[in-house]
Amino acid sequence: MIVFIYDGSIVGFLNIVYKVYNDKIFPQVITKTYTSKMFDEVYEIESDENIAKRVYDGLQMKFHQIFFDKIKHIFLCDSISHELELLKYIISGFKNQKNLLDLSNPNIYYIDSLEKELFKMAHKFKGFIRFVELDNRIMYATISPKYNMLPIVKNHFITRFKKSDFIIYDDIRKIALCYISEIAQILDIVNMDIPKLSIDESKYQNLWKMFFNQVSIKERENKKLQQSFVPLWYQKQMLEFN
Amino acid sequence: MKIEEKLRILGDSAKYDVSCSSSGSSSDFKDSKIGNCAIGGICHSFSSDGRCISLLKVLLTNYCIYDCAYCINRISNDTPRTAFSPRELADLTINFYKRNYVEGLFLSSGIIKSENHTMELLIQTLEILRFEYGFGGYIHLKLIPNSDAYYIQKATSLANRVSSNIELPTQKSLALLAPQKSFTTLLQPMQVARNLSLEHSHKPISMSTQVIIGATPESDFEILRLSSHLYKQSLLKRVYFSAYIPVNNSKNLPSVQNKPPLLREHRLYQADWLMRFYGFRYDEIVNEQNSFLDENLDPKAFWALNNLSHFPIDINSADAFMLLRVPGFGKTTVDKILKARRFKRLGQDDLKNMKISIKKAKYFIIAQKRLSDVPLYADKISHYLVDKSIENAKYYQGVLF
Numbered sequence: 001m002i003v004f005i006y007d008g009s010i011v012g013f014l015n016i017v018y019k020v021y022n023d024k025i026f027p028q029v030i031t032k033t034y035t036s037k038m039f040d041e042v043y044e045i046e047s048d049e050n051i052a053k054r055v056y057d058g059l060q061m062k063f064h065q066i067f068f069d070k071i072k073h074i075f076l077c078d079s080i081s082h083e084l085e086l087l088k089y090i091i092s093g094f095k096n097q098k099n100l101l102d103l104s105n106p107n108i109y110y111i112d113s114l115e116k117e118l119f120k121m122a123h124k125f126k127g128f129i130r131f132v133e134l135d136n137r138i139m140y141a142t143i144s145p146k147y148n149m150l151p152i153v154k155n156h157f158i159t160r161f162k163k164s165d166f167i168i169y170d171d172i173r174k175i176a177l178c179y180i181s182e183i184a185q186i187l188d189i190v191n192m193d194i195p196k197l198s199i200d201e202s203k204y205q206n207l208w209k210m211f212f213n214q215v216s217i218k219e220r221e222n223k224k225l226q227q228s229f230v231p232l233w234y235q236k237q238m239l240e241f242n
Numbered sequence: 243m244k245i246e247e248k249l250r251i252l253g254d255s256a257k258y259d260v261s262c263s264s265s266g267s268s269s270d271f272k273d274s275k276i277g278n279c280a281i282g283g284i285c286h287s288f289s290s291d292g293r294c295i296s297l298l299k300v301l302l303t304n305y306c307i308y309d310c311a312y313c314i315n316r317i318s319n320d321t322p323r324t325a326f327s328p329r330e331l332a333d334l335t336i337n338f339y340k341r342n343y344v345e346g347l348f349l350s351s352g353i354i355k356s357e358n359h360t361m362e363l364l365i366q367t368l369e370i371l372r373f374e375y376g377f378g379g380y381i382h383l384k385l386i387p388n389s390d391a392y393y394i395q396k397a398t399s400l401a402n403r404v405s406s407n408i409e410l411p412t413q414k415s416l417a418l419l420a421p422q423k424s425f426t427t428l429l430q431p432m433q434v435a436r437n438l439s440l441e442h443s444h445k446p447i448s449m450s451t452q453v454i455i456g457a458t459p460e461s462d463f464e465i466l467r468l469s470s471h472l473y474k475q476s477l478l479k480r481v482y483f484s485a486y487i488p489v490n491n492s493k494n495l496p497s498v499q500n501k502p503p504l505l506r507e508h509r510l511y512q513a514d515w516l517m518r519f520y521g522f523r524y525d526e527i528v529n530e531q532n533s534f535l536d537e538n539l540d541p542k543a544f545w546a547l548n549n550l551s552h553f554p555i556d557i558n559s560a561d562a563f564m565l566l567r568v569p570g571f572g573k574t575t576v577d578k579i580l581k582a583r584r585f586k587r588l589g590q591d592d593l594k595n596m597k598i599s600i601k602k603a604k605y606f607i608i609a610q611k612r613l614s615d616v617p618l619y620a621d622k623i624s625h626y627l628v629d630k631s632i633e634n635a636k637y638y639q640g641v642l643f
Contacts, residue, residue: 226291
């Protein structure tokens with residue numbers, strides 16, 4: 001088996017694409033963690049910024065905006081190994097971009113539905129993120145999403161909050177989307193210290209929980225349906241389910 | 243009274259209003275300080291009955307001078323009464339909104355003192371939100387029938403969507419259960435609102451209504467004819483159906499013991515979708531002879547079985563209009579097929595690769611060959627299409643006894 005080992009970054013992946021075209025070797029496995037086995041042909045891929053830049057520009061030039069964005073979105077699905085599929089996708093795109101519309105091709109379908117899954121999840125997060133008001137009037141929320149959500153939900157929350165400040169902290173990737181005085185940044189933050197909550201916070205939390213419970217019509221109770229809309233995994237960070 | 247208590251009472255009375263969507267409306271309040279409207283609509287939570295919560299749905303007050311038999315807040319009911327002040331309600335909305343609990347406000351009200359007085363309080367609430375707090379989020383306001391055009395005009399300029407509930411599908415039922423209301427007074431505020439909004443822009447303000455199902459003996463045919471009529475006049479964007487849940491005892495109403503007709507409500511929604519998105523006419527779905535929808539079959543399958551001459555359909559050549567009429571195929575499925583068949587003639591494996599379910603559709607389509615060996619006769623196919631849970635129930639009964 002031909003195995004490529006890389007560091008898991010975008011730069012590393014772009015170097016893989018370069019290697020495939022430059023050395024004409026196609027990997028059967030692309031991995032971040034590798035335990036050596038007999039008969040494997042192993043290549044360690046370096047993360048060379050210059051090569052990555054060249055490949056990136058090449059992709060941007062060659063691919064239509066829709067497909068280029070799709071490739072970037074797939075990178076955000078960082079908790080599953082999609083590298084081999086993405087590599088195949090890029091190769092068939094370089095051959096002929098029209099192929100990328102053929103949904104009956106399993107590879108194309110995989111990439112399309114992975115992007116859809118990402119968007120679907122982002123859409124749920126737009127509704128399910130719960131903010132608390134801090135002492136200094138900043139709205140704050142913690143999330144632990146499966147994929148990297150922040151770049152996707154960023155614009156939504158900026159237009160929602162307009163002139164108010166907010167912070168969304170992704171405690172799995174240790175990054176935070178900070179929107180303070182109408183400037184938005186995504187920052188690396190290893191340890192998030194949360195200042196005190198505002199005095200009104202618990203009052204509105206209780207009001208919300210109460211509203212949530214009484215709005216349900218008991219003659220129509222259907223917990224299964226509720227859970228299919230809000231999987232348990234989201235419920236962990238939602239105030240009204242705790 | 244404390245605000246908790248008020249929210250409990252007034253949220254409780256408003257929960258029977260089904261409408262919750264905040265979709266299909268973009269914000270016109272550009273210089274707002276907080277809030278937007280997402281065009282697709284966002285659900286913020288789901289209550290234990292599986293309905294989405296996207297709006298703070300409350301009444302301004304549950305004092306009411308009307309005596310409608312189906313309503314929990316009728317004047318002759320002995321329930322605790324209370325009212326929000328416009329300020330309290332505005333504060334509640336903005337604080338829920340900031341914490342991302344809701345997309346906006348869905349405000350309705352009982353009629354306190356007079357129609358115009360009630361409208362005035364509602365408008366005050368909206369003004370505090372829009373002008374003082376700079377709220378740009380979604381607001382849906384229930385118009386009060388019989389109020390002056392002046393108030394309706396103000397309301398339409400402040401809200402994203404307005405509506406008025408018809409509640410009962412015929413004049414006869416209204417006269418029986420809600421003697422103080424009539425069809426004309428219920429539709430009047432919506433007509434006024436539409437004409438007013440058309441004066442300012444080419445796009446009329448979007449409106450919806452709600453009809454109670456199962457409180458009176460109307461047939462599905464009458465209900466669908468009414469909603470189709472309202473859509474055609476382009477007066478409404480959406481008609482909601484609400485299975486009647488008995489809250490009062492009255493000799494003119496079904497008994498409190500009855501279960502709400504949830505399956506019938508579900509079939510009506512399916513039929514409604516067929517009219518709005520699938521190009522069906524109401525009289526294709528039901529007619530005067532078969533005036534109720536079949537509860538065992540979804541309306542599209544029912545139509546297909548009665549019109550088998552159109553089938554089987556070749557998915558490699560049929561147009562979008564016909565593909566949409568295949569039972570089990572929805573918009574996304576049809577889109578996938580149309581895209582993929584540009585590359586090759588599709589067969590069963592291609593449908594599988596695209597994760598298209600052919601459980602229902604296989605009896606009606608050709609993908610290179612017919613996908614099922616069940617002959618095209620209505621009774622043969624319907625045997626396979628009838629909801630399995632009903633079948634299973636029969637089966638278990640057989641074993642037990």
